[in-house]
Amino acid sequence: MNISFRQLQVFLAVYEAGSFTVAANGLHISQSAASKMVAELENQLGMTLFERTTRTVVPNDAAREFFEFAQDVTATMATAKRSITELITLERGKVSVAASPLMHYGLLAGPIASYRQRYPGIDFEIHECSTDETLDRVRSGVVDIGFCATDSEISGLEATVAIEDAMYAIVDDAHPLARRRSIRAAELLPYNYISLRDSYSIRRTLDQIFARTPLRFENHIEVGSLTAALGFARQGAGFLIVPGYAADIAQQWGMRRIAISDLASFRHRISLIRRRTTRLSVAARHWLAVLPQSFPLLK
Template sequence: MIDIRALRYFLAVVDENGFTAAARSLHVAQPAVSMAIRKLEESLELTLFHRRERSIELTDEGHTLLAHARRIVQATEDAELEMRELHGLKRGEVRIAIPSMLGSYYFPPILMAFRHRYPNLQLTVVESGARKIQQMISEGEIDVGVIVSDTPPADLESHCFLRDQMTAVMLRDHPLAERPSVSPADFFQEDLVVFKQGYFHRETMERLARESGYALKIGFETNLLPLIKQIVRHGFAITTLLTMVIEEDADLVARPFSEPVWLDLSIAWRRDGYLSRANRAFVDFLIDHTPNATTTHGT
């Protein structure tokens, strides 16, 4: 019989890429990790790691066990959490990942209102790109997160809560600001400030460029929204942002594209995993604030 603790140690060694780092993350002595892995290998009669002087690497057998180990440990943690929550929603943690644009301009009042309603719950907010967030949810690193609602992964359930327009953003005295809308041809002639790969902002710009037959003229690349706005404000580049981002910036203007570019964003969680009562409370709270949203499943 496989020991669940040994599987946790096994995953830690894989994720931390070493026995010493795994022991540190687990807050145990390094020999305890080594012994647990050795006993796991003996019970399976398999070698799980190639041990080299300064590194380790999974064997083929180790790779086979890895997928099973993640599912088993996640299912165990789900069961333990569900049993604890039979005592009621008096404590708990919401772990949510949010793209920086929404984290700065859409979610703050929602997070504060939720905390006011559930003062005993802890909120842990992680910033990341929408594609990375999908992976983090699937692998159990976070419980819920915001993803782009184009083609949700098969293992996620999602609820669309926001539909907004991506607009061309520029300095108020920029020549393009005089037009009611901006064509892709004019937009992609300009130097651009863009987010890094993996963020919906960057993916939207790349998709628009690809569909229009143009290339991005990237002048700056950063995930820092204040820096993006400063670059645009000083006339070094233009960009595209959700309209909400510049509502309070009098010196910046947003113009729709000649063919409107809509973005649908969803709150998502593992479809086959256990959604804790704390996280379910947050999802329901968000849905109550977006009554016209819809729930979808991955395909």
């Protein structure tokens, strides 16, 4: 069996696009070339991978089984390609990191800026993503490293806790609770609650916390990013509950952070995410080695 890297690339593109034409355009090859490479791959495997009609290409069970293996190989090759183009002396290299926009702002900008002062030849490619997007980009090899909260073990990925944050209520400066340093969660019930959609780990953490209490908050405003949620809170539209790093940002932006005494034992855990079976590039491995200086839990 002599399966080529290019065949795997074409297979993955067709699988994800559901179309030879769309996949071929994305890879800058002809539709006939894409079709030929998939046919050659099927011949080498001894099985068909797609059900073809005049308009659609539908993956069959064999394709779904093969997809994860093909993804593993291409991700590993992509990492290897990055690694061999770098110098061991770290005069040149690139690290790609995925996390939410505010996580980059509040947690990662400092460590990355400090690292680049010491190693100016190392570039960083920043991906601003939701939790689910972060996991997908690490899994597919698009990025070297991700930071997000995970509530369960994820196949093929390794998660190491980097930060444990308490949760805080955030209100604008004119809110009735703004002068309080600490409250009980039930004191928030009369006020408008601003929540994130469940594609964000903060929302999932809060859902888990509230599932263990009798508290039930009605979502008055539901948003798709933490930046938007803080913007609504700053304008007096309601309160939100966030981990410490986001509460620090809220204070910088003129809002008030309030400790929630009966939720003090709960923690929002942010993990460093990497592929379990992939060897990282030289630059990424070196950055990981110095990260415990910023995140002691990684030691």
